[in-house]
Amino acid sequence: MLSERPLDDRKLAVLRAIVQDYVGTEEPVGSKALVERHSLGVSPATVRNDMAALEEEGYIHQPHTSAGRIPTDKGYRLFVDRLAEVKPMSAPERRAIRHFLDGAVDLDDTVARTVRLLAQLTRQVAVVQYPSLSRSTVRHVELVALAPAKVMLVLITNTGRVEQRMVDCPGTVGETVLADLRARLNARAGGQRLPDVPALLEDLPAAFEAPDRPTVTTVLATLFETLAEQNEERIMLAGTANLTRFGHDFPLTIQPVLEALEEQVVLLRLLGETPDAGVTVRIGRENDYEGLNSTSVVSVGYGSGDESVAKLGVIGPTRMDYPGTMGAVRAVARYVGQILAES
């Protein structure tokens, strides 16, 4: 078995044509139809031989003896890696994206608009992760006395995210102590990356009078807890209705997909595996999660600087328009990054 015999150019062209046609028509594509729709310069019989070779190598597959071919996961993989160019968005599309995202009033709104936009552009299911706490820095820490022994702690990050927690203090908290603590917190933690903060504040209680130390310790504990709560990472979804578009073959598998989409944990892990740079495509079985074995995930990191603070992506059938989807994902990520940097 010549399993690693390199494929010549024409075979690659045939594979490309098969992927393109199958994505378009959703039906197995035969040799005759291929020759008609693409000017390959050879006869159907020749194409058939190439197809046999491609099948031998596992790039395509026949549902039934007398049917056309459809690409396998491996075929899509080769297509994405070597046969397709990311399709850039057109100028009007870019303007539209820009304009749509510019209208956002706060972080929630930005994320909400992004996810809807992505779902519309790709006509698939879109997923956007909120800018992660661990990558961002402290913009401000605020303490608000709500009752004699009750303080509200508000943490604001450079990505615009706001987390708040109630703190039940061991005793009454004086306004001056609170002001002092607030000032020190901001002086030391301001601008620092969240994971670095605890180390910087460790010795803070020592700076206060003994009676106030329990309070300071309690507040710090809550703050650290908030910082550490990685699992608070949130995700927004849109476009689930698009799943129904993949009619014929998909309804059987729509349920596990919907289930996966409901599991924030699954989605977070999915996005978590995306490397920071570059558009990533994970095809079919390449996804660890079983329910997504018949889908592909196109994802990318986005961030306010050149640094990625979170991920976003699209989930659709393995039979998807990869160049278009990748283009859309990349463009949207870029613009969200810009918006975040501006705000």
Place this chain on the structure above:
Amino acid sequence: MLSERPLDDRKLAVLRAIVQDYVGTEEPVGSKALVERHSLGVSPATVRNDMAALEEEGYIHQPHTSAGRIPTDKGYRLFVDRLAEVKPMSAPERRAIRHFLDGAVDLDDTVARTVRLLAQLTRQVAVVQYPSLSRSTVRHVELVALAPAKVMLVLITNTGRVEQRMVDCPGTVGETVLADLRARLNARAGGQRLPDVPALLEDLPAAFEAPDRPTVTTVLATLFETLAEQNEERIMLAGTANLTRFGHDFPLTIQPVLEALEEQVVLLRLLGETPDAGVTVRIGRENDYEGLNSTSVVSVGYGSGDESVAKLGVIGPTRMDYPGTMGAVRAVARYVGQILAES
């Protein structure tokens, strides 16, 4: 046509039995099966006569000449209004609900847990509206100077909701002015219902020195804007995967439902029509929104006191277990209310 002839007790019993069986089996129910499974004390032939009468009145309907009967929307309506008791949760169920909701750390988490819980209990799609701004009161307003001319406004409500906005001030803002403004804002607005706040603060700029007034006005403007932003009402969804359970007949209609669920506006209007008190059931065509014409919505208001601050509910096929669903919805609403009151 004796269209308003009152139905005697046995006919009602037959209707009740039909609804129960159909909900259980998902198949049209015939006279023979009915008599076997319910002790009606009469023969199939008699039941057939009753069925004919019920059909005449529009409570049930035959898909085909030689098939059993299924309830119509009108039939379900009668069932819900007169033939069914809300099924209370069992003690273990109540404990589980209580326990599950008690673990929540903040409002987001409470809502998230509620919606998941409801989806699991009813095995349908659950919807929970965040406590609405307009019904709640101001717990605290905080102003934080982030830069010389940049202030962050944080609004905290009694329901635990936190809204923040950036304010770009016309000039540099002194810390004393800010403290003064903060104190006055809280003194006047604290504990007040959100819609009443603007009127109470109208004359506030007059209390400040002329040079500071533009700043005060700007901050107030942003605050009012935040208060007025009704459309910021948010909704959380869970259990969409349950839609696929309604296999045979439903997949055709699953798409419009998914689309409806993506439209926050539709959901908000849906919940908005729910009266404050009591569990409401809207069946099939009774729903204004076309995509939900083959679904029923069971909803109820919940709140921290005896007052409803938001709504929650369940969306499922008209063929649903009404008593059970109503019981679950009512119980969950009650417990969320308690949790909110405690926090």
Place this chain on the structure above:
DNA sequence: CCTGGCACTCTGCCTTCCTGAGTGCCAGAA
């Protein structure tokens, strides 16, 4: 007013048949 009996209707399912798309292979041409 209820019941058993009976003739009737129709869906769902199974089987059979047939067409058409698509294939693999082979012998001959470039």
Place this chain on the structure above:
DNA sequence: TTCTGGCACTCAGGAAGGCAGAGTGCCAGG
């Protein structure tokens, strides 16, 4: 070698026909 036209073969999927079973409406008798 590599491509091409020809040919026999396979098989999914739709159409047509037939059958069984569930359910009905109606009627005459208890």
